[in-house]
Amino acid sequence: MPRHLIDITDLSVAEIDSLIATAEDIFDHPDKYQSVCACRQLATLFFEPSTRTRLSFESAMLALGGQVLGFSSADCSSTAKGETVTDTVHTVSCYADIIAMRHPKEGAPFAAAQVSEVPIINAGDGGHNHPTQTLTDLLTIHRERGKLHGFTIGFCGDLKFGRTVHSLVNALSRYPDIRYVFISPTELKLPRYVKEHSLKNRNIPYEQTEELSEVMPELDILYMTRVQKERFFNEEEYLRLKDSYILTPAKLCGAKPDLSILHPLPRVNEISATVDRDPRAVYWKQVRYGKYIRMALIMFLLGLTP
């Protein structure tokens, strides 16, 4: 049975720590890894648009000396003819050694894993999970703060449909001494199952608020998210909520000098471009780290070492 990554908890804490260590080694010694995946193929099956995730997977595989194939839209596959996701994945698993897939429906990668003969990586399933973004986030936090414990993290924006938030909370809940603050409008609060599964079941306290300014001075990490138009069935509700939080230099006045501002990107307007010049904004570094952690993950799932 191949090893898959569908949910971040498919990886143990020790495995995550090992992936982070490998990614940091790749960062420092990229040449060592340039032929690890020679003669191996990665298929990127993106049934939903993506820039960073798809290109970072492809860039990661190419940097490992491997090859890539796939599609970047459901319209470019037999899905347009009515083929099921499991049939598509079953087919592609005959051509590729590993598959990274994104799908708008929640649980599609889990369905794919039931039929695939090669490892499946969930590259985002609707508003549900996005474990490789979580690995990217963890690597970013580790590089910025030198540890994955002992800080206060605030999640801000769309916490209901923000799959990166769900996966990151789930991952961090296995590390000690972390204080969680959830900042969102009532309509976009963190889902009950995430709070129950990741926090309440582990007796981890958390706070919820609608006011970012109230908690800003307490935060070591601010994880901003976009209100995602594509997750709403009702456009009126999206328009009402989309500008709930816009981070500007003025709003950062009370923040700690060593705050780390993360964002999974893409952003629309929830972080003003003028914040990019603030050294506390690390989301462009986060983009770069995404490639290295995906290189580490591909090697791990294929059982390869340099």
Add this chain to the structure above:
Amino acid sequence: MNIDSIQDGVVLDHIRAGKSMVIYHYLHLDALDCSVAIIQNARSAHLGKKDIIKIDTPMELDLDVLGYFDSNITVNIIRGGELVEKKHVELPQKLVNVIRCRNPRCITMAEEQLDAIFLLSDPVRRTYRCAYCDTAIDKTFPDVRT
């Protein structure tokens, strides 16, 4: 009221009062060619009132499914008019194709050929979560998949 004892078959006892028809329909007992007796509101020392179903033919039952519907049910196997085995059902860890996810964003709503898989997440509250999308179902007596 007098219901004859069965010779070879199954008696489902300690069904929560009023719920025997849910079990009857789920097990498709209407399709059987044998006698099936449904006793409703029988007296029970434990439950006060209970339902009982007597099926006058040997048959295999999915105990996990019965456990999901009502973990109080006992399954009595009758051979030659004698009780030969009494089984107690338990809340199952996993349900396959018993209930369907109602999350419109779940892949199982779009692709109905997929097995509907639910995993027990909270035994105290009898909460099950869709294995695909994590949506919870915690109704004590759920609707039956038809």
